[in-house]
Amino acid sequence: MKQLGISIIGTDTDVGKTFVTGLLGAMAQDDGFSVGMVKPVSSSAVPFPECITMDEDNVRNDLESKDATYLMQSVGIPESRRHEVNPYALAGDYSPRLAAELADVVIDYDDVVRHTLDVVSRYDLTFVEGAGGITTPLYGDKTFTDFMAAIELPTIMIADGRLGSINRAVLTCEYAKAHGIFVKAIIVNDTTLVDPFLLKTNIEDMERYTGLPVAGALPPYQGPNIHSVRLGWGRSFIDSEQLWKTVLDFR
Ligand SMILES: Nc1ncnc2c1ncn2[C@@H]1O[C@H](COP(=O)(O)OP(=O)(O)OP(=O)(O)O)[C@@H](O)[C@H]1O
Numbered sequence: 625m626k627q628l629g630i631s632i633i634g635t636d637t638d639v640g641k642t643f644v645t646g647l648l649g650a651m652a653q654d655d656g657f658s659v660g661m662v663k664p665v666s667s668s669a670v671p672f673p674e675c676i677t678m679d680e681d682n683v684r685n686d687l688e689s690k691d692a693t694y695l696m697q698s699v700g701i702p703e704s705r706r707h708e709v710n711p712y713a714l715a716g717d718y719s720p721r722l723a724a725e726l727a728d729v730v731i732d733y734d735d736v737v738r739h740t741l742d743v744v745s746r747y748d749l750t751f752v753e754g755a756g757g758i759t760t761p762l763y764g765d766k767t768f769t770d771f772m773a774a775i776e777l778p779t780i781m782i783a784d785g786r787l788g789s790i791n792r793a794v795l796t797c798e799y800a801k802a803h804g805i806f807v808k809a810i811i812v813n814d815t816t817l818v819d820p821f822l823l824k825t826n827i828e829d830m831e832r833y834t835g836l837p838v839a840g841a842l843p844p845y846q847g848p849n850i851h852s853v854r855l856g857w858g859r860s861f862i863d864s865e866q867l868w869k870t871v872l873d874f875r
């Protein structure tokens with residue numbers, strides 16, 4: 625099988641990119657794919673409970689990206705491969721660019737692009753999560769828009785379902801298209817339990833005004849933190865076989 629990748633963008637920070645990416649990764653694995661995960665540059669990182677760990681390349685990690693941890697746990701990637709998933713973990717609830725500046729960290733942008741494509745080449749299907757909304761500053765003059773365009777992967781956009789979500793979804797899709805990012809589908813992550821009529825019409829209008837399919841709408845997950853339970857729950861809202869066909873153009 626050709627090695628494939630999907631990039632995950634969102635209409636905003638906290639819209640559920642990590643939550644949905646973890647679920648999609650678990651579904652892909654359950655569907656028989658070997659799965660890679662990349663959160664190339666992360667802010668909001670926190671100190672490791674044990675302070676310092678080393679990955680398999682003996683890279684010293686003082687900080688843990690919670691997003692990377694969640695993605696790793698979703699598909700069983702061991703701690704020793706943390707550097708593969710997340711080369712840069714930066715402290716502070718800021719854009720990665722600002723977080724890097726504040727910490728005096730130099731990010732090798734070209735290497736981040738190379739690294740991501742290298743991971744994509746090692747697994748059947750690799751998911752690449754950005755940070756925040758599509759234009760979040762990454763490093764120097766580069767934003768996640770530049771990065772997502774550079775890796776040239778088909779893209780799923782995560783949207784909320786609240787009032788205002790049509791506008792956010794359309795603007796994000798149009799901006800992505802204008803910058804050479806191929807959004808293939810939208811997943812609505814309805815964490816606020818929007819009134820069902822509003823949610824239904826928002827989904828219809830997102831499809832109408834973006835010309836893209838909404839491949840699923842997730843309500844808040846309130847079950848236990850058990851992999852198989854969450855996977856079963858996710859499958860009742862997202863048809864993964866159909867999603868891979870739509871996004872990856874499987875025949
Ligand atoms: N469907 C859901 N059910 C329950 N909790 C959810 C759901 N979606 C997201 N969350 C929770 O909402 C919070 C924000 O989600 P998440 O971290 O996935 O956002 P994000 O888009 O990845 O943000 P960032 O821009 O920081 O990467 C997290 O605590 C996550 O567990």
Ligand SMILES: C[C@H](N)[C@@H](CCCCCC(=O)O)NC(=O)O
Pocket residue numbers: 637665666667668691716717718719720754755756757759760761
């Ligand atoms: C701090 C957040 N958690 C996120 C970055 C969000 C940046 C938002 C920038 C903006 O659009 O104002 N970082 C990350 O996903 O690694």
Ligand SMILES: [Mg+2]
Pocket residue numbers: 641642643691753
């Ligand atoms: Mg995230």
